[in-house]
Amino acid sequence: MVPDIRDEDILEVEKVLRSGMLVQGKKVLELEDHFAEYVGTKYAVAVSNGTASLHIALKAHGIGKGDEVIVPAFSYIATANVVELVGATPVFVDIDLSSYNIDVDQIESKITERTKAIIPVHEFGLACDISRVVQIAQKYDLIVIEDAACGLGAKFNNQHVGGFGEAGSFSFHPRKAITGGEGGMLVTNSSKLAEKFKVLRNHGISEKNRTEFIEAGFNYRMTDIQAALINSQFSRIDQIIEYKQKLANIYIQELAENKNLLLPSNQDNNINHAWQSFHVMILKNSFRDKLISGLNDIGIGTNYGAQCIPYQEYYQKKYSLNCDLLFPNSMRAFKNGLVLPLYEKMSEEDVSSVAQNLLSEFLNC
Numbered sequence: 001m002v003p004d005i006r007d008e009d010i011l012e013v014e015k016v017l018r019s020g021m022l023v024q025g026k027k028v029l030e031l032e033d034h035f036a037e038y039v040g041t042k043y044a045v046a047v048s049n050g051t052a053s054l055h056i057a058l059k060a061h062g063i064g065k066g067d068e069v070i071v072p073a074f075s076y077i078a079t080a081n082v083v084e085l086v087g088a089t090p091v092f093v094d095i096d097l098s099s100y101n102i103d104v105d106q107i108e109s110k111i112t113e114r115t116k117a118i119i120p121v122h123e124f125g126l127a128c129d130i131s132r133v134v135q136i137a138q139k140y141d142l143i144v145i146e147d148a149a150c151g152l153g154a155k156f157n158n159q160h161v162g163g164f165g166e167a168g169s170f171s172f173h174p175r176k177a178i179t180g181g182e183g184g185m186l187v188t189n190s191s192k193l194a195e196k197f198k199v200l201r202n203h204g205i206s207e208k209n210r211t212e213f214i215e216a217g218f219n220y221r222m223t224d225i226q227a228a229l230i231n232s233q234f235s236r237i238d239q240i241i242e243y244k245q246k247l248a249n250i251y252i253q254e255l256a257e258n259k260n261l262l263l264p265s266n267q268d269n270n271i272n273h274a275w276q277s278f279h280v281m282i283l284k285n286s287f288r289d290k291l292i293s294g295l296n297d298i299g300i301g302t303n304y305g306a307q308c309i310p311y312q313e314y315y316q317k318k319y320s321l322n323c324d325l326l327f328p329n330s331m332r333a334f335k336n337g338l339v340l341p342l343y344e345k346m347s348e349e350d351v352s353s354v355a356q357n358l359l360s361e362f363l364n365c
């Protein structure tokens with residue numbers, strides 16, 4: 001994964017550096033305005049990274065000790081870590097292997113009187129069935145915080161993800177569609193929540209009276225250096241997503257015939273896949289790691305996609321959940337999942353060449 005930082009982006013950063021106004025200034029405000037407009041929410045609040053934005057979203061809702069929060073078992077680990085960080089308990093739900101997203105049919109059985117929120121993830125840039133998640137949340141009076149860290153450009157029923165629940169969280173880590181090195185964004189349609197987010201990201205300083213500290217807040221501010229870099233790339237976002245869709249379709253064509261591979265689905269016309277990652281499943285156990293090292297030897301960087309979170313050491317020690325039994329799909333995706341390179345700087349020929357090399361590597365397994 002090589003981010004496409006262009007001269008024009010660097011120039012924007014240089015302007016900030018020369019201005020001397022480095023933290024949460026004009027550039028952050030500009031990015032927040034553009035972001036809210038693009039996602040279609042009333043408010044956007046920039047923060048230092050995607051994990052910080054999830055953390056603030058939970059804090060702002062007063063979620064903490066004694067509360068349970070439903071999360072998919074297969075995601076980047078930050079989705080569950082933030083629940084631990086506020087002192088609440090993550091309750092894991094297995095995923096659906098056709099989307100790598102939370103299996104919505106299993107959510108209701110995990111709801112208890114302690115459940116306060118659901119954090120659905122739009123994994124790898126594909127929207128989960130967010131309208132059903134919201135329906136369930138309404139039925140049980142739960143909060144929905146969308147983890148849209150991979151979801152910039154992803155749509156469900158032609159509506160951009162992030163604005164379906166109470167809050168939506170985005171990341172600008174270099175593995176995401178556009179990057180500030182680090183960076184995060186919270187979106188919401190509630191003015192009250194937006195204000196809480198702003199207070200929490202800035203040491204608890206009141207937005208109305210700058211001499212009052214009304215919360216024990218964090219320092220989760222974004223710098224203007226990051227905002228300028230992100231905003232400059234943001235002006236190309238639709239081209240970036242379209243180009244990645246084109247590259248993903250090349251992978252799908254080139255790899256369609258191979259019986260050892262489960263390709264990501266892109267069939268639903270109501271869902272716009274943003275292809276943060278091109279994630280495949282290797283259908284033969286024990287092939288995946290051999291493929292990673294074989295491809296690495298010829299200079300092609302691939303990796304596993306995400307963790308089965310309850311299987312990781314911290315969660316095993318604390319909860320001892322039998323993951324093979326409880327989360328079989330998450331375990332399969334964790335053990336047999338493979339992310340192929342897909343980024344703006346790749347040409348169509350590069351993608352074909354990776355696909356052909358992957359097919360030949362199978363012969364060495």
Ligand SMILES: *Cc1c(COP(=O)(O)O)cnc(C)c1O
Binds near residue numbers: 051078147150184
């Ligand atoms: C990247 C990612 C995060 C964390 O974002 P950071 O900006 O790296 O903190 C959280 N959740 C998911 C699903 C992610 O992919």
